[in-house]
Amino acid sequence: MKHLLGLLAAGLLLSASASAQKMKAAQVPAVVMASFNRQFPQAKEVKWEKEADQYEAGFEQGKQELSVLLDPSGKLVETETEIKVDQLPAAVRATLARQYKGVKIKEAAKIVAAGTGAVTYEAEIVQGGKNVDLLFDAEGREVKK
Structure with a gap:
């Protein structure tokens, strides 16, 4: 039983570290912050996260409501x-209806690679009690991250 609990705890730690980490603006590198402020001077209520690097x-x-992804040098990667x-x-909605029958779409976004x-489209669905983000091209084909 202790072994099982240890494995469960390790799995939770690994999954938590794989997701985005919230951070304060003061923790964002100056070059990234300067680039963001230059490109989006009208931004309000900015919340920062770190995703991988x-x-x-x-x-x-x-x-x-927008989100942008910047690399460590401040270069814009994508805009959501x-x-x-x-x-x-319509093709994305049709694929969702066909492959994820009865699933509710909570949110949607358009993502443009800088x-x-x-262009890809994101649909956030609830599946098995969890929020899941799915990506599609304009023709409704599911795209892997």
Whole structure:
């Protein structure tokens, strides 16, 4: 029994470390912060997280909720804009209805890669009591992160 509890605790620690870590603005490297402030001077209520070696800023700009991912040098990697679920492309909604029958879509977003301009769509669903993020291209094909 102790062995099982130890394995469970180790698994929880590993899964917690794999997810994004919240951080204070003062912990964000100066070069990343300067780049963000230059590119998004109108950002309000900015919340920072670290994902692997990149920095994510979630914020409001006007009436939109955005998040951006920046690399350690401050270069923009991607921009994610929250959209209404009914704004997901029809092909994405059809795939969700077919492959994830009866699952509720909580949130949706449009993600644009900074370097290529490639667009993907994110649908956050509740599956098995957990929030799961799924990515799709505009044709409704599921994309791996």
